Amino acid sequence: xxxxxxxxxxxxxxxxxxxxxxxxxxxxxxxxxxxxxxxxxxxxxxxxxxxxxxxxxxxxxxxxxxxxxxxxxxxxxxxxxxxxxxxxxxxxxxxxxxxxxxxxxxxxxxxxxxxxxxxxxxxxxxxxxxxxxxxxxxxxxxxxxxxxxxxxxxxxxxxxxxxxxxxxxxxxxxxxxxxxxxxxxxxxxxxxxxxxxxx
Amino acid sequence: xxxxxxxxxxxxxxxxxxxxxxxxxxxxxxxxxxxxxxxxxxxxxxxxxxxxxxxxxxxxxxxxxxxxxxxxxxxxxxxxxxxxxxxxxxxxxxxxxxxxxxxxxxxxxxxxxxxxxxxxxxxxxxxxxxxxxxxxxxxxxxxxxxxxxxxxxxxxxxxxx
Numbered sequence: 001x002x003x004x005x006x007x008x009x010x011x012x013x014x015x016x017x018x019x020x021x022x023x024x025x026x027x028x029x030x031x032x033x034x035x036x037x038x039x040x041x042x043x044x045x046x047x048x049x050x051x052x053x054x055x056x057x058x059x060x061x062x063x064x065x066x067x068x069x070x071x072x073x074x075x076x077x078x079x080x081x082x083x084x085x086x087x088x089x090x091x092x093x094x095x096x097x098x099x100x101x102x103x104x105x106x107x108x109x110x111x112x113x114x115x116x117x118x119x120x121x122x123x124x125x126x127x128x129x130x131x132x133x134x135x136x137x138x139x140x141x142x143x144x145x146x147x148x149x150x151x152x153x154x155x156x157x158x159x160x161x162x163x164x165x166x167x168x169x170x171x172x173x174x175x176x177x178x179x180x181x182x183x184x185x186x187x188x189x190x191x192x193x194x195x196x197x198x199x
Numbered sequence: 200x201x202x203x204x205x206x207x208x209x210x211x212x213x214x215x216x217x218x219x220x221x222x223x224x225x226x227x228x229x230x231x232x233x234x235x236x237x238x239x240x241x242x243x244x245x246x247x248x249x250x251x252x253x254x255x256x257x258x259x260x261x262x263x264x265x266x267x268x269x270x271x272x273x274x275x276x277x278x279x280x281x282x283x284x285x286x287x288x289x290x291x292x293x294x295x296x297x298x299x300x301x302x303x304x305x306x307x308x309x310x311x312x313x314x315x316x317x318x319x320x321x322x323x324x325x326x327x328x329x330x331x332x333x334x335x336x337x338x339x340x341x342x343x344x345x346x347x348x349x350x351x352x353x354x355x356x357x358x359x360x
Contacts, residue, residue, distance in 0.1 A: 002358070003351060006308070009301040010324040016298075017215040025207040031236045032206070032243035103265040104245045107337020108318055115268045194313050197346070 044095050051088035058084040064147045072154065073146055076139035083136055087129050094122045113198045116191045127184050134173045206246055210239060213259055216325075220260065223321045224267040226310060234270050238263045260325075260335050264318050311357050316350045323347055 058081050068077045097118045101111050142153045158166070210217070217238055218231075225231040241262050249258055309317060322332045329343045336343070 003354060005301065006305050006354070007324060009298065009305050011326075012295075012298055013302055014215060014219065014325075016295075017218055020215075023211055023214050025204075025211070028207045028210045028239060029203060031239040098269055101265070101269060103241055103262055104248055106265060108261065108264050108268070108335060109315075109337040111265050111268050112315060112318075190313070194315060197313070197315055 044099070047088075047091055047095055051092050054084040054088045061143060061147065067147050067150070068143065070152070073142060073152065076143045079139045080136070080143045083132055083140070087125065087132065091122065091125050091129075094118055094125060098122075109198055113195065116195055116198075120188055120191050123184050123187060127181060130177055130180050134170075134177055137169070137173075202246070206243060209255065210242070213256065216256065216259060217263060219325070220263040220267065220321065222306070223309065223317050224270065224314070226306075230270075234267060237270065238266045241266045257331070257335055260322065264321075264335070267318075268314065308354055308357055312350065312353070316346070316353070319343065319346055320350050320354075 061077060061081055061084070065074075065077055068074050098115065101114060103111070106114075145151045145153045217235055221231045221234040221238060225234055242259065245262060249255070309320065312320060318336060319332060322335060327335070329340050329347070332338070332343045332347075333340045338346070
């Protein structure tokens with residue numbers, strides 16, 4: 001297929017569609033009012049739900065913070081709280097930036113640039129979330145264990161099956177991180193090319 | 200005439216433009232319908248802000264393309280053949296098989312382009328001049344020319360593969 005053929009196929013399609021006035025006034029008016037779901041609102045919904053869960057857990061830890069009675073448990077508590085509050089808050093603010101893209105006045109070029117940059121930031125945050133989640137096992141487990149069952153895991157010797165479960169979890173997490181990171185690299189590489197194109 | 204009437208008339212008048220704009224950025228019927236609705240919703244939302252000093256279609260192209268930016272899904276590994284061809288074939292009583300096949304090919308080639316390139320080639324296929332494309336996209340006239348010739352080369356390479 002040659003370029004001229006692309007143009008002629010497009011023109012022919014345009015002519016055909018121009019003759020088909022399929023939409024009725026009612027359908028159009030429904031579109032202006034209907035509360036339908038699109039992909040972006042779905043992403044926002046899941047991220048918001050995730051953030052609410054994180055904030056709720058953070059609140060529970062805050063309320064029970066006095067139960068963390070040694071300095072190292074307190075440090076673990078602070079790290080857990082930071083992880084549960086800072087990261088989701090940053091994700092939500094990034095999503096807000098995407099939602100606030102100026103569709104009416106912004107140019108396609110500027111909007112595209114802003115979108116690609118913000119999307120990259122979102123991906124980076126998700127990557128950090130996964131990595132911190134992996135490292136986080138070290139400080140989240142002692143905090144939850146102390147708050148829920150009043151056990152200091154640093155002073156409790158683990159059983160063999162607990163060691164096995166812990167090792168398997170770590171191995172799975174490492175593979176998951178590697179897989180997610182490769183995906184991230186692939187997406188950001190094409191985004192980078194697009195950004196260069198927009199400069 | 201009431202605002203609703205003017206708006207529905209406008210959408211009916213330019214629905215082909217919206218079908219085509221939404222087909223460029225999506226690769227299946229469901230996504231296209233979602234994007235189409237989102238574009239109509241955004242046009243309605245900003246309808247009061249439309250100033251008559253701009254051409255209505257220029258305004259529609261801009262809103263449609265800007266809306267599409269945030270809507271683009273992650274690229275699929277294998278480009279599929281596409282929506283508007285389906286919409287078109289189901290709408291038409293006498294199907295043109297040759298045209299349908301050409302449209303499938305056309306959309307397959309377009310799937311290899313990035314978001315910026317898709318937007319530019321869409322406006323070019325719509326018969327817009329470089330100046331109009333520059334107005335809609337915010338690029339300079341010369342930049343439009345350079346990018347379009349690069350896209351043409353890219354398309355040509357893909358077509359001969």
